[in-house]
Amino acid sequence: MKVFDCVVIGGGPAGLSASLTLGRARREIALFDDGTNRNKVTNQSHGFITRDGIKPQEFKDIGLRELENYPSISFFQTKVLEIIRDREKKFIVKTTNGRKYVTEKILLATGIQEVFFIPSIRKYYGKSIFNCPYCDGWELREKPLIIFAEKEDQILHMTKLVYNWSKDLVVSTNGVEISKEGVQELQKRNIKIKSEPIKNLVGDGGYLQKIEFVSGETILRSGGFVIPSSFYRPNQFAEKLGCEVEENGAVVTDGFGRTTQKNIYIAGETEKSAPSSLMISAADGSKAAISVNTDLTMERF
Ligand SMILES: Cc1cc2nc3c(=O)[nH]c(=O)nc-3n(C[C@H](O)[C@H](O)[C@H](O)COP(=O)(O)OP(=O)(O)OC[C@H]3O[C@@H](n4cnc5c(N)ncnc54)[C@H](O)[C@@H]3O)c2cc1C
Structure with a gap:
């Protein structure tokens, strides 16, 4: 052989x-x-x-x-x-x-490969939700964006980074609370933090339109970035x-x-x-x- x-x-x-x-x-x-x-x-x-x-x-x-x-x-x-x-x-x-x-x-x-903590995110991953702002930030510039992350240091890092591409940002922690200092740091740039759990992501053909929370509230967003829970x-x-x-x-x-x-x-x-x-x-x-x-x-x- x-x-x-x-x-x-x-x-x-x-x-x-x-x-x-x-x-x-x-x-x-x-x-x-x-x-x-x-x-x-x-x-x-x-x-x-x-x-x-x-x-x-x-x-x-x-x-x-x-x-x-x-x-x-x-x-x-x-x-x-x-x-x-x-x-x-x-x-x-x-x-x-x-x-x-x-x-x-x-x-x-x-x-x-990545593991996600957000329901239905795979429908949007690679089309309007991405992991790397250097790869896809330019395409999402100046759009209303959401950042999905669950650990405080990652939330702060990703949000500060993405702020360079769009100032219209909402952070969703999907049920995780972040510290008062962390909240204040983001609020001084008018960035909202939604800590309630997500029910579903809604959009068309991979393009995000809104996020539905378990509380019944919805917010309109046309894309965003996610830090996966883990990689393996x-x-x-x-x-x-x-x-x-x-x-x-x-x-x-x-x-x-x-x-x-x-x-x-x-x-x-x-x-x-x-x-x-x-x-x-x-x-x-x-x-x-x-x-x-x-x-x-x-x-x-
Ligand atoms: C949504 C998304 C968008 C991205 N956009 C960009 C971008 O715009 N610019 C950029 O620079 N990077 C981008 N990236 C990151 C980029 O894809 C990775 O950094 C890059 O592909 C990593 O290269 P790699 O060779 O290590 O792994 P991979 O590209 O993942 O290649 C691994 C290969 O191994 C093969 N393989 C695995 N297991 C086996 C097996 N058992 N037998 C045979 N073959 C196997 C797979 O088929 C695969 O082809 C993006 C990633 C994602 C998820």
């Missing part, structure tokens, strides 16, 4: 960029992607220089087309189910279609392979994508288990790929 130099799991910006670097370094690699990238819910991605406003699928298609120039890269559109270390310390990668692939090194770039790695590959993880969920690395387990590398949002951006994830992927190639070079020279 063919032994790949490296298997890259995840074809988001981190995995695509890692694959490009490794292909150009003439490494035999297999890239797997199952099409569950976090931003697939949105129409446009912003802030990636030369690609501002691109559709997420188009970004992926261009990335995959560029990889076709490098014959040592194999791409598989399938889900990786399991990674096992065999007796020779190689990795066996098992996919949903029942196939097995053998590799010397693994680069995890499988991203993260859906597959837990890093944990299952014994990589050390910090209390905050970040995988311990040397800062260049090497985990605490030999031959296992990590890049993109899955490394920190926190949201970032296409540009930052792509850079992380390239950095981790350079580590993979450096290690292969030094081990084999």
